[in-house]
Amino acid sequence: MWRDAALVAGRDLRIEARSRVTVHQVGPFALLVLVLFAFALDPARNILERATPGLYWITVLFSALLALARSAALDEAAGTRDALRLSALDPAGVFVGKALAVAAELAVLEVLLAFGVIVLYGAEPAGVGLLLATCVAATVAVASTGTLYGALVSGLRVRETLLPLLLLPVLAPVLIGATRAFEAALGGAPADGWPWCGLLAVFAVLYSVAGAFAYGTLLEGS
Amino acid sequence: MTTTLPPRTTTGPADDAAPRVAAGTGSPATRVLGIGALVSSALLVLYGLVISPADAEMGDSVRLMYLHVPAATYLYVGCSITTIASGLWLWKRTPGWDALAEAGAEVALVFSVVTLGAGSLWGRPTWGTYWTWDARLTSTAVLVAMLVGYLALRRLELDPAARSTRAAVLGLLLVPNVIVVNRSVEWWRSLHQGSTLVKLHPTVEGNMLVALMVGFIAFGLIFAWMMVHRFRVAWLDQQADRLDLEAALAARRAESRTADAGTAPASTPEVTS
Amino acid sequence: MIAMTHAGYVAAGWIGTAVLFVGYALATVRRGRRLSRQVPPEDRRWS
Numbered sequence: 457m458w459r460d461a462a463l464v465a466g467r468d469l470r471i472e473a474r475s476r477v478t479v480h481q482v483g484p485f486a487l488l489v490l491v492l493f494a495f496a497l498d499p500a501r502n503i504l505e506r507a508t509p510g511l512y513w514i515t516v517l518f519s520a521l522l523a524l525a526r527s528a529a530l531d532e533a534a535g536t537r538d539a540l541r542l543s544a545l546d547p548a549g550v551f552v553g554k555a556l557a558v559a560a561e562l563a564v565l566e567v568l569l570a571f572g573v574i575v576l577y578g579a580e581p582a583g584v585g586l587l588l589a590t591c592v593a594a595t596v597a598v599a600s601t602g603t604l605y606g607a608l609v610s611g612l613r614v615r616e617t618l619l620p621l622l623l624l625p626v627l628a629p630v631l632i633g634a635t636r637a638f639e640a641a642l643g644g645a646p647a648d649g650w651p652w653c654g655l656l657a658v659f660a661v662l663y664s665v666a667g668a669f670a671y672g673t674l675l676e677g678s
Numbered sequence: 679m680t681t682t683l684p685p686r687t688t689t690g691p692a693d694d695a696a697p698r699v700a701a702g703t704g705s706p707a708t709r710v711l712g713i714g715a716l717v718s719s720a721l722l723v724l725y726g727l728v729i730s731p732a733d734a735e736m737g738d739s740v741r742l743m744y745l746h747v748p749a750a751t752y753l754y755v756g757c758s759i760t761t762i763a764s765g766l767w768l769w770k771r772t773p774g775w776d777a778l779a780e781a782g783a784e785v786a787l788v789f790s791v792v793t794l795g796a797g798s799l800w801g802r803p804t805w806g807t808y809w810t811w812d813a814r815l816t817s818t819a820v821l822v823a824m825l826v827g828y829l830a831l832r833r834l835e836l837d838p839a840a841r842s843t844r845a846a847v848l849g850l851l852l853v854p855n856v857i858v859v860n861r862s863v864e865w866w867r868s869l870h871q872g873s874t875l876v877k878l879h880p881t882v883e884g885n886m887l888v889a890l891m892v893g894f895i896a897f898g899l900i901f902a903w904m905m906v907h908r909f910r911v912a913w914l915d916q917q918a919d920r921l922d923l924e925a926a927l928a929a930r931r932a933e934s935r936t937a938d939a940g941t942a943p944a945s946t947p948e949v950t951s
Numbered sequence: 952m953i954a955m956t957h958a959g960y961v962a963a964g965w966i967g968t969a970v971l972f973v974g975y976a977l978a979t980v981r982r983g984r985r986l987s988r989q990v991p992p993e994d995r996r997w998s
Contacts, residue, residue: 625823629862677843703983739957799964803957914986
């Protein structure tokens with residue numbers, strides 16, 4: 457399964473490397489959202505600073521929607537679905553591969569946004585261990601959940617509007633957990649944040665397993 | 679209260695030559711359920727609004743709890759039905775499970791509106807605001823979003839098998855998602871629980887307890903009645919889709935046959951649904 | 952001093968609930984009747 461995953465991840469990332477959608481479009485979009493928040497919340501710097509964790513993760517989620525929609529779209533081209541089905545690739549491997557590719561893209565985005573938040577909102581990194589762990593757990597959670605839900609809406613004309621509706625409620629715990637963890641880290645009390653990071657990790661594991669199991673059914677069924 | 683089940687269209691002496699055709703999704707079972715629902719609803723109005731006393735601290739607004747609590751209960755029952763039926767469909771692939779999953783979600787949505795509505799209307803006089811980010815209301819709001827999403831997925835134009843598969847996967851995840859969201863939100867809000875001057879759970883005893891019990895019974899019967907009807911509607915929907923498909927296939931076969939025969943193809947008969 | 956009557960809210964809640972339930976019930980029954988006209992009786996398995 458892992459070999460298949462590596463194969464699919466490699467393909468997805470190679471397509472990304474060639475087209476550079478994440479770097480050239482999603483990244484700027486993410487930074488733009490940060491800027492928009494500043495417009496909306498007024499450079500009464502207090503609000504931005506206090507709200508930084510929340511704004512950061514909301515931006516990540518919105519950007520993830522774009523990245524996930526794109527990941528699902530990669531396999532919608534006529535015949536690709538059938539090719540995947542007929543190939544001897546393990547569906548769980550396909551799932552893991554796609555999720556890993558999205559996770560990699562999200563990781564890049566998160567680093568970019570971290571710089572954005574430091575520069576634009578004056579955030580001061582603290583509790584970096586917790587910050588990193590949270591990012592890893594949340595990224596895996598978002599990527600695996602999103603890849604599964606992306607498969608649910610793939611091939612549909614309403615894909616772009618349905619995916620957010622399906623995915624965002626499900627990711628509410630991730631948003632809650634990641635924000636609380638970041639707040640704890642940046643606020644100098646990381647001990648409060650680690651349990652939230654734990655929640656994220658559990659969520660990530662649950663959805664990775666669920667996705668791996670369900671992907672086969674979905675590939676066959678549609 | 680208006681009647682929920684109108685009488686059959688054929689009345690008078692039974693005509694053996696022309697068999698009676700039932701006009702809809704009613705049946706003796708639903709008639710019993712319907713009558714039970716009406717009677718218990720009347721009792722609920724009696725107990726909830728008249729006989730039971732106002733709460734010592736909350737005042738009359740506690741009467742909204744006789745709606746809110748049973749509604750929330752059956753909301754969760756509906757979601758559970760959807761999840762279990764989704765799982766069973768994925769396992770057995772019998773269409774009845776698919777129909778049941780659809781019915782469960784839609785009826786659950788109706789009950790969720792009552793839950794949130796009664797909850798907010800209770801909150802206004804009690805806390806001063808219609809909405810508050812307490813764990814229960816917040817989780818229910820997220821649950822509503824999930825139900826809306828599930829029902830949106832069900833309406834898609836896809837071949838029925840694919841649509842049912844995707845909906846079933848989503849439905850199977852419904853209850854797990856709800857649990858995770860509930861736990862997370864409760865944990866989160868427990869960090870911010872300000873002191874509430876008003877008890878969230880009034881001591882319920884005497885006539886108030888009776889009213890609540892009647893509420894559970896009435897809502898339960900209403901829920902069951904709605905589930906049966908909605909299930910049958912979903913079932914009929916499946917049959918209608920199947921018939922449409924068969925008719926379309928037959929038309930295409932007829933078309934190709936006449937084409938093969940070398941004559942100009944007859945115009946395909948209109949297939950209206 | 953919390954008022955003993957919040958009649959407006961209680962009324963709104965109960966009436967709203969009734970309207971919603973009845974409305975949904977009617978809509979479902981009507982939809983069922985419309986569909987059952989399209990489906991021959993053998994395919995239904997009740998009544």
